[in-house]
Amino acid sequence: MVMPDFTYVRPDTLTDACALAARLGRDGAFIAGGTELIPDFHRARESARHLIALDHLAELRGIAADGDGLCIGALTTVAEVAASPLVRARFVALADAARAIGSAQIRSLATIGGNFCRAVSCADTPPAAIAGEARVRLAGVSGTRELAAEAFFLGARRTALAPGEVMVAITLPAQPASSGTSYQRFSRRKGAALAVAAVAARVTLAGGRIAGARIVLGAVSPAPLLVTLASAMLVNERPSATLFAGAAEQCADEALPITDVRGSADFRRELVRVLARRALDEAAARAAEWRS
């Protein structure tokens, strides 16, 4: 389908962008990379009459060290996140998740902010970011606010963004000492395919035992799912195949998969079991190799 007519405005300041968005309400939509928005127009899933382009807002772009953590501007492309030595060094799961998105062509347009804000259930970067206790920084007409990334996602294509609010950055705190992360996903094809199920994990070790764990499931619930029971099972335990298998089983129980053209709910649950175990194995192995 041909896209409907819309206007295209490029505010020069964040304040203008927010004010415009607040005024337009549902008639307006932000556009960053456009890789979700434009197909949504073609499928008549998007009906904004005015696009607010963010590409003049240089402050929304770039990856910076924030102490031992990271601050990734919302307009940073997924290709930049995937290729960043800083991201890879400090939070490898996010670099892997970014690299798994679409194709090189998509990655050079798509932004990490867009990956969050369009809130598609099978988005790759949110589960990884949540595993690392990422926070999102939002700006609106009444100022900026921050919230935990897991609180940002309310459901499929639903976020905590208020009208007129725009995502400014995703921040990752310094990762705990002796922690390791992993992002595991399954898709039906190796090249450029959406995730059928995904698991991100962070495991923190202390004295040979697990001091903390965060496991997040992707593509098996409307929004990324931080599986608290499974994560809690690991605490104070020594890493072992049995332990991880049990936690993986719990992940599968906590998943809320649907059946669609990419896979049945049962298959997705099965995948969660396998991917969770692999993610925990890899995260624990990386934690054991921690070098501060």
Next chain:
Amino acid sequence: MSGEVLVRLNINGEDRSLALAPNTTLLAALRQHLGLTGTKKGCGTGDCGACTVQVDGQPVNSCLMLAVAAQGKRITTIEGLSHDGELHPLQQSFVKHGAVQCGYCTSGALMASKALIERNATPSHDEIKEALAGNLCRCATYPRMLKAVAGWKEFEGQPLDAKPHAHAERDQQRDHDVVGHGVTRYDSPDKVTGRAKYTADIQLPDTVVGKILGSPIAHGLLKRIDVSKARALPGVLAVITGADVPDEWYGVSPAREDEQILAKERVRYVGDEVAAVAAVDEATAERALALIEVEYEELPAVFDPVSAMAPGAPVIHPEKPRYAGNINTRVDWHFGDVERGFAEADLVREERFVGNRTYQSPMEPHAALARWEHHGDRLTLWSSTQTPHYLHRSLSRVLGVPMGNIRVIRPAVGGGFGAKAEATPLDFCAAILSKMTGRPVAMEYTREEMYRHFRGRHKQYIDLKIGLKKDGTITAAEHKVVLDGGAYTSYGVITAYYAGSMLPTLYKIPNYKYEGTRVYTNLPASGAFRGHGVPQPRFAFESLLDMMAGELGIDPFEIRLRNAMEPNTRTGNALDVSSCEFIATLERARATSGWAEKKGKLPWGKGIGVGCGGFVSGAGYPIYRSDFPHSNAMIRVHEDGTGVTLHIAASEIGQGSDTVLVQIAAEELGVPYEWVWMADCDTTISPLDLGSYSSRVTLMGGNAVKMAAQNVTAQLREVAARELGCDPAALTARDGRIFVKEHPSVGIDWADAARLAFSRKGPVVGTGSYSPPKKLGGEFRGGTVGTSPAYSFSTAVAEVTVDVETGYVTVDRFTDYSDAGTVINPVTLHGQVEGAIIMGLGEMLLEDTVVGANGAFVNANLHDYLVPTICETPEIHTAAVESFEPRGPFGAKEIGEGSMLPVFGAIANAIHDACGVRVTELPITPEKILRGLKERVAAGAPAGARA
């Protein structure tokens, strides 16, 4: 409506200012506003990569970027890749490595490669895979793209010529100058520069856009159509419904003409065409479609053939009593005596196999452009078609215009694989709307509309029973197939015959029974897809044969060798096999693949399997009764003798047929390859060829071209003989000279002979034609289907890794040996085999159209209907065995379709070897493998090990 804005773009180093609506994509700006049609549209949703351009050096999908967003950025398109008339080394590398087939993905793949080498001049294969994962190539030139990108630097500063690449594979030794050599493809220079014009690239002044309205319901009666609002919309030039189109029923198969251009009373599937509009642009045309009011009386619909045959099922073609019970075709064959054969067997097994409804999904969407000329009585139609002649004939019959008043032009075609082998509603509607508006009308399917129009592979429900002696000798086979036809016939009658006729060509089956039933359902019509009807039965046969060999403790290769077809054999169903080196393909594949060291000996999760196949080299009969030769060619020598033009209305659709025909012409004329021009495929210029289907062009077109060339050579020899004072029979032509065979130093230049001939008697023209041998096939109903002048044979060995936890299958390696007769061009031949292997692995592992509750395909796009990407490319070793087919030009047979056939069985058997799971329902998804693994353990097999 919002206004236009001024957009400044820097394109290929040039600043351009355009007034564009903000919703204009960069792709539309390039193609429609700047005429830079080298950048292609394959999907419009960022899934295929055909529209890739560089923006500030980065590869992007230009369909996903708004032109306004590209303001101030540096944009490089394919047209900007070569400079000062010199190809970029990447372009040269693509040409020399044979990484170009239909060419539709080529510009996008080149631009993605360019972005890669700018950051990384020496990329590894893994890095190339990551960079090109978003560039779908349905011809699957992936193995060649990998080589071309990895080896691009070799071509820095090299001028382009047509000489074979230094590493060009050559399987056979023959004493020919052009034939048998891997010369570069005739069409590749234009395809790597974006110059090749596909139908949608042709821009005529004053053209308007046509669009078709499809039914939203799967089955119903049209109660009322009101087009008044659509007609009143400014910018709309014409609106047509069923009332405005001829009553004529049509269909590519004259035995079952059951289609009309637009529905008159009834719609039979979601997408069935009900109305069409012509408007000043696409957006207006779409708005007009939305304003057409259609009232339907919805009827119960049926979406599978078993339900469709049940008593009380909705009747899909009630106006045609011959289709009672929704039976479109029934085939009943019995050769020999299967009861006796099974009685003589030591082991009889019967198994049910279910195929998948896969779609060819060529990268180029179907397109048509129509214009009426002269006194408004002559139609020119450009169409993306594999079969210009059948299209020509259908247009003439349905529109009531003599063929002599219709000119069909086939521009470059971006792949077909059977999807473009008949006239489409686009062709008819473009013609009718153009006549009404007096303006050229351009029409194109969207990717989703392509899936709706379909004509993909029939989903077959197969019950196969085989009888074997203890030593593996086949005593009988009984083959029952129900084919889900969808709402119309298309090629389906023939599919139903092929599904049965081709099994006995590969193995000797003394007693054979086939029962085929093609059934109408309320789904898009299935048609002819590469391997036409045969891949699923072949998958079933190769699977069951392996299962039974296992029970008998016979090696899969041994059982195949024991039953293998031999030369000069008449099969049980009266097909005449002439040349046949099937056994050689088996032996070579077994040796090269390392079968003996691997079969049953690889670690758990890794497996090896063999599959075999073969196909016709062109159908023995045309689809409608006709005494016309099947292929016809004409060669005209340029007046000064420095070149010739080859005229044949054959269809280069990516398979390389133009190249092969030019090689044959050059060889037979005795001139260099570079001297031959291929004239446009235009029915006013070039004589009839039946088209690209049933893998027919090399043998049939090749014979016609060879004869035309012989005719020219005879004329020139006569002139030369007079000059040299010798007998014309003593002369031969080679490499631009005509000389005395026994005394090569005595001769004259070919060009001189041509000039003399023209001076003496005017134009030097040679014609040739080819008809298959008469009376091929048995004297029974359907005995013509499966007949051919020659058959191909091939054996493939697949090696796979199964992730036994997720069920994911990776195809690691393929070894394939083909008997294709004489190889005319080894590079294009290997390209066809590699493409078939990759397309086949897609069909086996990934592809299926999924029917939603309303009867529409829910995955009618390229992100949920997954075709293989470059990342799925296995390591492939392919070669042709020594073979000579007396009926083929220079001994050649087919390769394009036959190479699909061994792939399915090889993969299925390798998966079984890897993990003990036998999946009999396609595609073999991870989910089915996991289920199989569980069932296997439940049945007592050891977990994590072979039994």
